Amino acid sequence: MVKIILKDIHNLHKIDVYESNGGYKALKKAVKKMKPDEVIEEVKKSNLRGRGGACFPTGLKWSFMPKGNEKPKYLCCNGDESEPGSFKDREIFEKNPHQFIEGTLIACYAMGVKTAYVYIRGEYYKWIKLLQKAINDAYKEGYIGEKIFGTKFSADIYIHKGAGAYICGEESALMNSIEGKRGYPRVKPPYPAKNGLWGNPTTINNIETISNIPEIINKGGDRFASVGAPKHPGTLLFGVSGHVNKPGVYELETGIPLMTIINDYCGGVLDGKEIKMVIPGGTSMPPLTKEECMTIKMDDASLKKIGSGIGTAGVIVMNEDTDIVKVLIRITKFYYHESCGQCTPCREGCGWMLRLLKRIDEGKGRMEDIDMLVNVANNIEGNTICAFGEAAALPVKWTIKKFRKDFEARIKEVDLKLPPKNIVHALR
Amino acid sequence: MLTNKEIKKINEIKSHYPDEKAALLPLLWIIQEKYGWISEEAMRYAGDLLNIPYEQVLGVATFYTMFNKKPTGKFHLQVCTNVSCMLRGGYELFKYIEDKLKSENSESLFTIEEVECLGSCATAPMMQVNNKEFYENLTKEKVDEILEYFRKSTKKEN
Ligand SMILES: Cc1cc2nc3c(=O)[nH]c(=O)nc-3n(C[C@H](O)[C@H](O)[C@H](O)COP(=O)(O)O)c2cc1C
Ligand code: FES
Numbered sequence: 001m002v003k004i005i006l007k008d009i010h011n012l013h014k015i016d017v018y019e020s021n022g023g024y025k026a027l028k029k030a031v032k033k034m035k036p037d038e039v040i041e042e043v044k045k046s047n048l049r050g051r052g053g054a055c056f057p058t059g060l061k062w063s064f065m066p067k068g069n070e071k072p073k074y075l076c077c078n079g080d081e082s083e084p085g086s087f088k089d090r091e092i093f094e095k096n097p098h099q100f101i102e103g104t105l106i107a108c109y110a111m112g113v114k115t116a117y118v119y120i121r122g123e124y125y126k127w128i129k130l131l132q133k134a135i136n137d138a139y140k141e142g143y144i145g146e147k148i149f150g151t152k153f154s155a156d157i158y159i160h161k162g163a164g165a166y167i168c169g170e171e172s173a174l175m176n177s178i179e180g181k182r183g184y185p186r187v188k189p190p191y192p193a194k195n196g197l198w199g200n201p202t203t204i205n206n207i208e209t210i211s212n213i214p215e216i217i218n219k220g221g222d223r224f225a226s227v228g229a230p231k232h233p234g235t236l237l238f239g240v241s242g243h244v245n246k247p248g249v250y251e252l253e254t255g256i257p258l259m260t261i262i263n264d265y266c267g268g269v270l271d272g273k274e275i276k277m278v279i280p281g282g283t284s285m286p287p288l289t290k291e292e293c294m295t296i297k298m299d300d301a302s303l304k305k306i307g308s309g310i311g312t313a314g315v316i317v318m319n320e321d322t323d324i325v326k327v328l329i330r331i332t333k334f335y336y337h338e339s340c341g342q343c344t345p346c347r348e349g350c351g352w353m354l355r356l357l358k359r360i361d362e363g364k365g366r367m368e369d370i371d372m373l374v375n376v377a378n379n380i381e382g383n384t385i386c387a388f389g390e391a392a393a394l395p396v397k398w399t400i401k402k403f404r405k406d407f408e409a410r411i412k413e414v415d416l417k418l419p420p421k422n423i424v425h426a427l428r
Numbered sequence: 429m430l431t432n433k434e435i436k437k438i439n440e441i442k443s444h445y446p447d448e449k450a451a452l453l454p455l456l457w458i459i460q461e462k463y464g465w466i467s468e469e470a471m472r473y474a475g476d477l478l479n480i481p482y483e484q485v486l487g488v489a490t491f492y493t494m495f496n497k498k499p500t501g502k503f504h505l506q507v508c509t510n511v512s513c514m515l516r517g518g519y520e521l522f523k524y525i526e527d528k529l530k531s532e533n534s535e536s537l538f539t540i541e542e543v544e545c546l547g548s549c550a551t552a553p554m555m556q557v558n559n560k561e562f563y564e565n566l567t568k569e570k571v572d573e574i575l576e577y578f579r580k581s582t583k584k585e586n
Contacts (some may be wrong), residue, residue: 032512072446084545122457122494123546125560158444163453164494178445178493180452182491198446204527241512241549250552283511291486312551316512330511334544340491 002307004226004235005208006095006251013130013171015137018098024143028213030106031153034217039110043213045221047233052078052169052206052310053282054387055232055300064193065111066199075107075116076178080162081098082121083282083391084334085213089207091249093120093127096211097134101157103213105144108155108167111203114358115156119174132159137155166338170386171204173340184340185386209386209387220338229255229299236313243270243319254299254310255306257333258288261298262317273319277403283331284391286398307398324406329357335392346389349380353396365411374400429473434458440476446479452488456495465496493543494559501539503578509542512549515553525569528575530579537582538575 011017018024030039044059065073077100081089081199092100104116135157138144146154151305160178162168168177172186175197216224224232232254238261238372241247245267252261258278262268269275272424275290279296288296296302300310318327321399336350377393382418400407430438438458442451457480459470475485489495496504505525506507510516522542529538548554553565563574 063458081547082545085512085549086545087547087549121547122492122559123556126562134558160450161453161457162494163457165492177453179447179452180449180478180487180488220511240551241552242515247552279511290466316515319517322515326516327511330509330514334510337544 001061005211013317026217030150036110042221046216049165073113075113076204077118077230079120081208085282086312087239093131100211106213118162118237119160129278132367142384167340174227228253230298231301238313240315242317243318255297258296276322277318278322279316282314284427285311295353343379465499503538505540506543508546510545513552516552518553
């Protein structure tokens with residue numbers, strides 16, 4: 001397996017170890033030997049797609065930034081990482097922060113950016129400290145700051161600490177949060193490349209996306225494009241949690257079969273049980289049934305074909321004893337809690353979905369409630385300023401579509417034969 | 429409310445942004461680290477320092493869940509119950525701690541709160557304490573030990 005980010009090198013988080021393993025060579029190559037446009041071309045060639053959930057082609061996104069210098073330009077690195085089931089960016093801050101810093105600087109050079117902000121969720125107290133230490137070291141060595149490698153290129157990197165709001169991971173809410181405001185998403189267009197931070201051209205990229213850049217510059221875009229699934233190349237940091245024997249973050253090539261990840265890397269399903277449901281990419285991605293799990297390959301194109309998506313590659317595995325109604329309640333409770341409240345369909349709809357689900361769970365549900373849930377979800381989807389609406393609606397729609405029997409059984413009070421001491425049952 | 433040294437720190441942070449208002453979140457963080465929560469007085473102070481109306485500071489402080497709008501116990505236990513933690517016993521853990529605190533009458537020392545996913549799903553169940561350290565792969569025995577440790581650490585201080 002190719003490893004691009006989480007390489008097996010002891011103490012790679014230290015700047016001297018990073019340097020002695022070829023670190024900051026890509027930055028040197030970019031600023032000394034390449035024109036900014038050539039860097040963007042190389043990233044386009046690599047076919048790198050955003051790792052923040054939407055899979056947008058990174059090179060294309062960078063090319064939207066205006067070329068001139070009339071206005072200051074900004075880069076925001078998105079380390080909000082608050083989608084339940086996602087915990088991969090934290091691994092980069094801990095194990096390979098300099099590769100991320102190097103990628104950030106190359107991105108700044110390519111787009112003519114002088115200031116990059118790294119937005120990190122406030123809960124990552126420890127990881128903010130780790131990254132700050134790495135940034136300080138890179139400043140000391142002259143990789144960040146004025147006249148990098150003796151060229152005209154200068155850039156600063158600052159960490160901006162969040163304070164507990166999932167919505168701040170949405171790119172326009174993130175920019176408002178940096179500006180010192182409530183994390184409200186903005187209406188688009190105008191898009192950030194035209195009208196972002198303080199009304200200036202801005203690009204937002206995920207931490208993992210940026211961390212791939214040095215490899216692309218070092219070895220070339222074509223080489224990167226040849227790794228993993230052709231339409232979604234490279235590696236992904238799969239964060240596997242739930243009912244597996246060895247949960248954790250595994251860097252694996254895109255297109256790897258889900259069951260290989262579960263069985264060969266994660267030691268199989270906990271207690272040797274069967275799979276009931278798997279969420280492939282954080283809670284906003286529609287779930288997979290056991291049958292789908294058996295054949296699915298983990299890349300965006302393959303998952304899209306069956307109505308789901310790779311999201312943040314946060315894989316949540318649930319075994320045969322799992323109470324699906326309770327799981328969906330917990331997911332919906334999250335979105336209800338995190339809705340920013342700007343758009344009525346989302347603010348009110350999430351509350352309605354939660355109340356309907358609870359009613360079903362308490363045995364007071366009616367058969368019509370199931371379709372009503374889908375109806376409410378349909379009325380959220382597409383009717384909100386940002387994609388939070390979809391994030392909240394899709395799990396409800398698809399869980400019901402794929403596990404309708406579980407909901408009907410709860411309403412009919414049929415015993416699902418779940419073990420009495422099922423740990424999932426104790427929902428408050 | 430803040431010392432000269434802390435004001436200097438804020439001025440340094442202001443220089444990271446073209447608009448001083450962007451220093452609001454960092455400033456609220458500094459205040460909360462010092463006092464444990466953010467009072468109305470603190471919000472007015474923050475507004476004066478950055479030329480932001482009090483109402484707007486209030487709007488921001490109440491939007492973000494990590495800013496405490498009232499004082500907490502000395503140890504603020506933030507237990508995750510989101511899906512991955514729930515699958516690994518997050519709710520049992522929450523209930524266990526809640527009952528334990530009640531029965532030991534230690535609710536003034538400890539505040540327990542149910543929180544959303546903290547990005548530690550592979551080491552579930554878990555909790556964060558005072559917005560800082562993560563305590564992962566928790567069991568009841570581990571929790572007993574951790575709470576005991578906190579209790580002792582305050583005794584030493586007195
Ligand atoms: C509700 C919501 C939450 C999001 N949270 C995150 C997040 O925590 N981290 C992230 O990188 N992207 C998140 N995104 C996606 C960002 O808006 C944006 O697409 C992404 O950061 C772009 O980076 P990429 O092109 O490198 O993927 C979120 C989107 C939505 C709608
Ligand atoms: S679900 Fe608890 S840390 Fe992610």
